[in-house]
Amino acid sequence: MRAAVCVEFGPPEKLVIEERDRLPPGPGQISVSVRAAGLNFVDSLLIQGLYQIKPTPPFVPGSDVAGIVDAVGEGVTDFAIGDEVMAMSGLNGFAEQVVVSQSRTYPIPRGLGFARAAGFLQSYPTALFALDNRGRMQAGETLLVLAAAGGVGSAAIDIGRALGGSVIAAASTDAKLEACRARGVAGVINYESEDLKVRAKELSGGGVDLVFDPVGGDYTEQALRAIAPNGRFLVIGFAAGEIPRLRLNLVLLKQCQVVGVDWGGWAAKNQDANRAVFDKLGGLLESGKLDPPQPQTYPFENVREALRDLMERKVVHKAVLLFG
Numbered sequence: 001m002r003a004a005v006c007v008e009f010g011p012p013e014k015l016v017i018e019e020r021d022r023l024p025p026g027p028g029q030i031s032v033s034v035r036a037a038g039l040n041f042v043d044s045l046l047i048q049g050l051y052q053i054k055p056t057p058p059f060v061p062g063s064d065v066a067g068i069v070d071a072v073g074e075g076v077t078d079f080a081i082g083d084e085v086m087a088m089s090g091l092n093g094f095a096e097q098v099v100v101s102q103s104r105t106y107p108i109p110r111g112l113g114f115a116r117a118a119g120f121l122q123s124y125p126t127a128l129f130a131l132d133n134r135g136r137m138q139a140g141e142t143l144l145v146l147a148a149a150g151g152v153g154s155a156a157i158d159i160g161r162a163l164g165g166s167v168i169a170a171a172s173t174d175a176k177l178e179a180c181r182a183r184g185v186a187g188v189i190n191y192e193s194e195d196l197k198v199r200a201k202e203l204s205g206g207g208v209d210l211v212f213d214p215v216g217g218d219y220t221e222q223a224l225r226a227i228a229p230n231g232r233f234l235v236i237g238f239a240a241g242e243i244p245r246l247r248l249n250l251v252l253l254k255q256c257q258v259v260g261v262d263w264g265g266w267a268a269k270n271q272d273a274n275r276a277v278f279d280k281l282g283g284l285l286e287s288g289k290l291d292p293p294q295p296q297t298y299p300f301e302n303v304r305e306a307l308r309d310l311m312e313r314k315v316v317h318k319a320v321l322l323f324g
């Protein structure tokens, strides 16, 4: 089976596609014949050695896969050969076969398909955990999503609407904002050419109840200045590269909350509660309240180009590798 290997830390161009032996599943594990693998911003950091977790090269990046179970280990009761599944493998996902724990594997919800399922993992539970568990978003509230055409941003639009909110999408290009408009947002802001604070206040009629911020950099303070009293500012990530410093006088004056969100860290320590997050996502999908976007797809061989596009902000919604 082929795998994309990070043989040394560096840019995507350093990844090497290698032939490797298939791995047998151990107790409680299943083997998945991978049909699609989702890319996340974290993958671009991991291969450069810039993420908080630093695997030692050589390693295979990629955490989100969808495919068909082709072998099961001892004690596996929840899945059987032939099942269509999506799974969080941590690493090893950019490969034709991956071995994962059954506790991190889920049946693919009806109608989702391999590509959208691979794009759903990580982004959707992050957005639901952020908006529901951490942000306590209520129906009727206004949500400002930064980087709204990115992976977690697109999921936040969908989840925000499913929770009954009114969503304002902010992104860097008009093409990205068109893609957001098509997903039913109430308003859009081009934060490269418009004043984010002014426009967010105008569009929300005075201030937004929640901000979902996966970007950081200069956008953070502008978005914080657009928050309404009792608003919640959700700190998701720093894709812009710069970790902003917040002026606490703004937090005082706005009487708002700044709320940290680390879905991965929380999920590792709260597996039952995380199951409940996935169950809720399954329910929202079943009832038709969620519509995960069609991803931008690349053949597996083009993994370097896909990662490069992600790093250069050229991806709309999600990038997904297709196998076979």
Ligand SMILES: NC(=O)c1ccc[n+]([C@@H]2O[C@H](COP(=O)([O-])OP(=O)(O)OC[C@H]3O[C@@H](n4cnc5c(N)ncnc54)[C@H](OP(=O)(O)O)[C@@H]3O)[C@@H](O)[C@H]2O)c1
Residues within 6 Å of the ligand: 039, 040, 041, 042, 122, 123, 126, 147, 148, 149, 150, 151, 152, 153, 170, 171, 172, 173, 176, 214, 215, 235, 236, 237, 238, 239, 240, 241, 261, 262, 263, 264, 310, 311, 312, 313, 315, 317, 318
């Ligand atoms: N806290 C958590 O639990 C959690 C979970 C998952 C991900 N995250 C974090 O969330 C962030 C986004 O992840 P993602 O997978 O959604 O990424 P993504 O799909 O690549 O989206 C990132 C977006 O950030 C914007 N951006 C602004 N400056 C950028 C730059 N210099 N380089 C790249 N993108 C830039 C881009 O949108 P525009 O062009 O429109 O600005 C891009 O679409 C990352 O920091 C990731 O680590 C956090």
